[in-house]
Amino acid sequence: MNFTPIRLAYNALSAQKTRTILTILGMSIGIAVVITIMAAGKGLDYMVMGQLEIFSPNTITVEVKVPATKKTSNDNAMGIATGITITTLKDKDLDTVLKHPNVSAAYGFVMGQAVVKYQNETKTSLLFGEGYNLQEVEKFAIDSGRLFTQDEEDSLTQVAVLGSKMSELLFGQENAVGKTVYIKGKPFRVVGVAAKRGAVLGMDMDKMIVLPAKTMQRRILGIDYYQEIIAKVIDRTQIKQTVADLEQSLRENHDITDPNKDDFAVNTMEEAAKMLSSVVNGLTLLLVALVCVSLLVGGVGIMNIMYVSVTERTYEIGLRKALGAKSKDILMQFLFEAIILTVAGGIFGIISGALLALVIYFIATSYNYTWLYSVPLSSIFLAIGFSAAIGLIFGIYPAKKAASLNPMEALRRE
Amino acid sequence: MALIEVVDLDKEYVNEEVVTPVLHGLNFKIEKGEFVAIMGPSGSGKSTLMHILGFLDKLSKGKFVFDGKDVSTLTDDELAEMRSKSVGFVFQAFNLLPRTTVLENVILPLIYTKMSEKERMSKSKAALSSVGLDHRLQFVPSQLSGGEKQRVAIARALVNEPAVIFADEPTGNLDSKSGLQVMQILQELNEEGHTIILVTHEKYTAEHAKRILRIRDGELVGDEIVNNRQIANGAKELIK
Numbered sequence: 144m145n146f147t148p149i150r151l152a153y154n155a156l157s158a159q160k161t162r163t164i165l166t167i168l169g170m171s172i173g174i175a176v177v178i179t180i181m182a183a184g185k186g187l188d189y190m191v192m193g194q195l196e197i198f199s200p201n202t203i204t205v206e207v208k209v210p211a212t213k214k215t216s217n218d219n220a221m222g223i224a225t226g227i228t229i230t231t232l233k234d235k236d237l238d239t240v241l242k243h244p245n246v247s248a249a250y251g252f253v254m255g256q257a258v259v260k261y262q263n264e265t266k267t268s269l270l271f272g273e274g275y276n277l278q279e280v281e282k283f284a285i286d287s288g289r290l291f292t293q294d295e296e297d298s299l300t301q302v303a304v305l306g307s308k309m310s311e312l313l314f315g316q317e318n319a320v321g322k323t324v325y326i327k328g329k330p331f332r333v334v335g336v337a338a339k340r341g342a343v344l345g346m347d348m349d350k351m352i353v354l355p356a357k358t359m360q361r362r363i364l365g366i367d368y369y370q371e372i373i374a375k376v377i378d379r380t381q382i383k384q385t386v387a388d389l390e391q392s393l394r395e396n397h398d399i400t401d402p403n404k405d406d407f408a409v410n411t412m413e414e415a416a417k418m419l420s421s422v423v424n425g426l427t428l429l430l431v432a433l434v435c436v437s438l439l440v441g442g443v444g445i446m447n448i449m450y451v452s453v454t455e456r457t458y459e460i461g462l463r464k465a466l467g468a469k470s471k472d473i474l475m476q477f478l479f480e481a482i483i484l485t486v487a488g489g490i491f492g493i494i495s496g497a498l499l500a501l502v503i504y505f506i507a508t509s510y511n512y513t514w515l516y517s518v519p520l521s522s523i524f525l526a527i528g529f530s531a532a533i534g535l536i537f538g539i540y541p542a543k544k545a546a547s548l549n550p551m552e553a554l555r556r557e
Numbered sequence: 558m559a560l561i562e563v564v565d566l567d568k569e570y571v572n573e574e575v576v577t578p579v580l581h582g583l584n585f586k587i588e589k590g591e592f593v594a595i596m597g598p599s600g601s602g603k604s605t606l607m608h609i610l611g612f613l614d615k616l617s618k619g620k621f622v623f624d625g626k627d628v629s630t631l632t633d634d635e636l637a638e639m640r641s642k643s644v645g646f647v648f649q650a651f652n653l654l655p656r657t658t659v660l661e662n663v664i665l666p667l668i669y670t671k672m673s674e675k676e677r678m679s680k681s682k683a684a685l686s687s688v689g690l691d692h693r694l695q696f697v698p699s700q701l702s703g704g705e706k707q708r709v710a711i712a713r714a715l716v717n718e719p720a721v722i723f724a725d726e727p728t729g730n731l732d733s734k735s736g737l738q739v740m741q742i743l744q745e746l747n748e749e750g751h752t753i754i755l756v757t758h759e760k761y762t763a764e765h766a767k768r769i770l771r772i773r774d775g776e777l778v779g780d781e782i783v784n785n786r787q788i789a790n791g792a793k794e795l796i797k
Contacts, residue, residue, distance in 0.1 A: 147668055158656040462652050465613060466713070467641025467669040469634050551613050554652065 148472070152479035155459075159452075166448045167488045170534065173441020174492025174526040175499060177434055181522035182500035184430040186507060189515035191423045194343055199281060201379055202412040203386060205240065205372040205393065207232050210404045230368045231397055231406050239392045240374050245385045249374035250274020251356045255364055259352065260325040261313040268309055269351035270326070272359030280375045288320035288335030295334075296355035301362060303331040308349035308511075310336045326352065327363050341513040349511065382411055438525075442533045449484075449537040453477060453545065460545040461553025473546040474539065481538030485531045492530075493523055558625055559586035560720060560752055561610060567618035568605055568775075579605045580775045583619070587754070589720075592747040594755045594763035594783075597772035604725060606772065607756045611646060611723045612639040624720065641669050645714030647739075649726035651706040653698040653713075659685065660694040663713045670717065684712040688742055704735025711742055721752045728762055740765045741789035765789060 156163045207229035209222035223229075232251075240249045253272035258265060275293045277283050283290070291302045303324065310319045310333075319333045331354070340348035360366050376382055386409045393407055394400070460473055497518050507514035545553060568580040579602045587593055597603040608614035609621065612628070615636075621629045628639065645666070653662050663681040672680075685691060688708040698706055707727060714722050724743060728736030744765060747753050757763050764787045771779030 151668065154657065154661060158654070459654060462654065463665070463669075464637065465640065465646060465652075466666040467637055467717070469637040469669070471634075472669055549614060551608055554648075 148475035148479045151472075151476040152483055155476065156480055156483060162452055163484070166445075166452060166484050167491060169444045169448050170441075170484065170488025170530050171490075171492035171495060173437065173444060173530055174489060175496035176437040176441060177526040177529075178493060178496025178518060178522045179499040179503070180430060180433050180437060181525075182496070182516075182518045183503050184427065185517045185519055186500070186504060186514045187426060187430075188423070189517075190507070190512050191419065191426075193341070193513045194419070199375070200411075200413050200416065201376050201382075202280065203240075203246075203374045203376060203382065203389070204410050204412065205232065205236065205374070205389065206408050206410065207370055208406060208408040210406050229406050230366070232369045232372065233367060236393055236396055236407075237369070237372055239396055240372055240389060243374075243385060243388060243392075245376050245378055245381050245388075246374045247377045248276050248279035249372055250276055250280065251369035252371040252373055253356055253359055253364060253366070253369055255359065257327040257363060259309075259313065261322065264313045266309070266312055268326075269346075270359060270363065271351055271353045272356035272364075273353050274356055277353075280373055284338035284340075285335045286338040287318065288333070290335055290353075291355045296357050299358045299361050300355070301329060301331045301358060302334045302355065304335040304337055304353040305333055306337050306347075306349040306351045306353075307339045308347065309352055312350075326354075329362060342511045347511055382413070386411060434525075438529055441530060445530055445533045446537045449481065449534055450541055453538060453541040457545045457548070457553050457556045460542070461548065461550045461556070464546070464550035465554060470543075470546040474542060477538055477542035478535070481535050484538070485527075485534045488530065488534075489527045492526060493518075496522075496526070559622075560589045560591075560624055561587040562622040563610075563619070564622075565619040566606075566609070566616050566621060568602070568609060568614075569617050578775060580609075580616075583777050585770060585777060585780060587752070589752055590747075590750055592744070592753045592755070592765075592767045594757060594766035594769045595772060596757055596760070596763040596769050598758055601772045602775040603756050603758075603772045607723055607725055607754065610721075610754065611644050612636045637669075641666065641717065643720045645717060645719040645722045647707065647710045647714050647722065647724040647727045649729040651698070651703075651710050651730070653706060653709055655699065656697055658694065659690065659696050659698070659701070659709050662698070662709055663716050666713060666717045680716055681712070684716040685709070687715065688712045702735070703731050704738055707731060707735065707739050708742065711739070711746075715746070715751075719751075721754055722746065723754050723756070725756045726758070727755070728757075728759075736762075737789045740787075744789060761787065 207223070209219050209227050209229065212218040212222060234251070237249060237251050240246055250273060255270045255272070256267060257270055259268045275291055275296045278290060285304070286307060288304070290304060291300070295302050303326065305313070305319055313319065313324060314322065319336055322333050323330045324333060325331070337349070337353065342348065354363070356369065376385055389409050390402075390405070393409070394402070394405065397406060399405060463473060500518055501516060504514050504516040563583050563585055566580060566583040567578070569576050569578045583606070595603045595606060605614065609616050612631070616629060619629070620627060623639070623643070631639065654665065660681055663684055664677050667677040667680060682691070682694070685694065688711050690705065690708055690712065693701065693705060698709070701709065722743075727739050727743070731739065740762070743753055743755065753766070755763065755766055763769050764783050764785065766783060767786065768782055769779065770777060
């Protein structure tokens with residue numbers, strides 16, 4: 144095999160080091176951007192899909208609602224935020240939900256915030272009041288110790304399960320189980336520490352404390368109502384009927400005849416999941432648009448560099464022809480130059496794209512998102528294929544034009 | 558048999574349907590081993606004639622026989638082949654590849670021929686040695702003086718052992734001393750048997766050749782033997 148064109152290309156590239164480095168840089172930036180965006184998209188997708196998973200499709204929630212507002216409306220959200228407190232969702236309603244033949248388990252939920260103390264450490268923590276049967280309804284893993292029992296909840300025992308980060312904040316490396324923390328000044332025995340859960344919808348699930356809902360109602364908040372009831376259905380296909388049944392029974396409980404005046408809303412998690420996935424689809428579309436734009440920008444960059452660098456070498460092409468090079472020799476040289484540039488740009492681009500994606504991974508994980516580090520093979524093929532095609536076309540087309548010139552004419556264009 | 562035979566040669570440029578005649582009805586022969594100067598004022602067509610004789614351009618009408626072979630109708634690739642094998646060029650502007658070593662510049666014409674790397678290397682070094690530049694092999698053109706650059710160009714023109722060396726105003730960009738060196742090298746190459754065709758507008762430079770073809774307005778107006786030939790000697794010592 145004749146390696147002369149490769150040597151020629153190599154010599155020409157090393158005679159123009161700055162131009163060569165700039166060309167490779169331009170190419171690798173284009174490639175790196177595409178790879179980074181696609182890898183970040185993959186990580187984001189993984190994160191959101193992970194959050195979707197906690198929305199079990201078998202779950203029904205009963206939430207409090209400001210009467211005469213739509214359940215997902217601004218009026219409802221504003222009403223609750225500005226202090227309208229709906230106090231009507233009570234144990235009686237929880238019993239009603241539990242009695243429905245299609246419901247296997249249910250518990251009441253309250254949320255609050257309080258100062259937590261252990262020895263010299265003082266923290267503010269989000270408090271979740273949940274049922275002893277929490278694990279029957281949704282995923283909740285315990286790292287050490289245990290969840291509270293039905294007896295403990297019914298007898299309003301002051302026990303707590305700490306989120307993994309909260310345990311670290313208060314106890315450091317010490318085992319928290321068996322210790323006593325003071326929540327709102329009241330002693331609570333730590334019975335368990337939850338496994339790491341990451342952030343859900345921007346809320347850090349590892350920084351909160353789970354208490355038995357009834358204990359939290361009576362001992363911390365001084366109330367007897369829930370903010371939400373969460374239930375698990377047995378037969379998912381009957382979920383619509385179950386929602387309708389529950390609406391009917393709860394209305395009876397609350398003496399409501401006009402559905403517009405409902406002070407509660409029965410939702411399925413499926414609806415919530417649908418809303419979230421429409422957001423994800425929007426994000427995916429945005430990423431696709433970003434990739435297209437960066438391909439376009441990178442492509443135009445490569446196009447410019449190749450076109451200019453070949454065009455300004457018309458003199459060299461003329462000289463080579465005058466010294467006996469055939470058009471084919473010139474084209475081979477420029478072809479190999481473009482190949483060397485593309486391969487070098489590709490390698491640098493993949494490496495820097497992969498590194499950038501890794502940086503994003505570390506940033507995301509430091510914010511406690513369950514991110515995934517993955518450089519999709521498709522992004523590498525797309526980026527390299529696209530820039531190689533553009534590099535070759537715009538490296539060879541002007542070379543072909545210059546090579547077809549009369550050598551003297553080309554030589555005069557110094 | 559003449560090395561070069563031109564019969565009724567015409568050359569015209571056609572640009573957007575405007576025809577510009579450049580050369581008209583040229584007839585002459587050049588034998589092997591001659592040293593011919595093509596002389597004429599600027600715009601006379603002497604460079605165009607050199608480009609045609611050097612296979613850099615095509616004639617419009619007439620016949621051009623090179624070494625017994627009619628080369629009037631060669632294709633672009635065949636012309637490239639002829640440039641590669643049969644001719645060498647020395648240009649007024651040196652035309653070396655910038656940022657490329659002297660040695661690589663001289664190897665350049667050999668890259669387009671079938672030859673082993675070793676052979677290319679030894680031939681290039683020999684050519685550079687014959688113009689007194691053994692000590693400049695790894696220099697790049699910007700580190701050389703004008704005279705040295707032109708000697709690199711001469712080495713490059715020699716390296717493929719061509720039948721004819723064309724020199725287009727080779728002293729035009731040089732001081733008189735360097736110009737003299739270049740003319741001496743050309744005369745020595747001629748003594749060694751190389752056919753040399755020199756293009757110039759200067760009478761003094763032309764008189765270093767053995768024969769002068771005078772061109773004016775695209776026509777041959779004189780073909781004479783140089784009687785009081787200028788001999789550039791003593792300049793070679795300056796090189797070493």
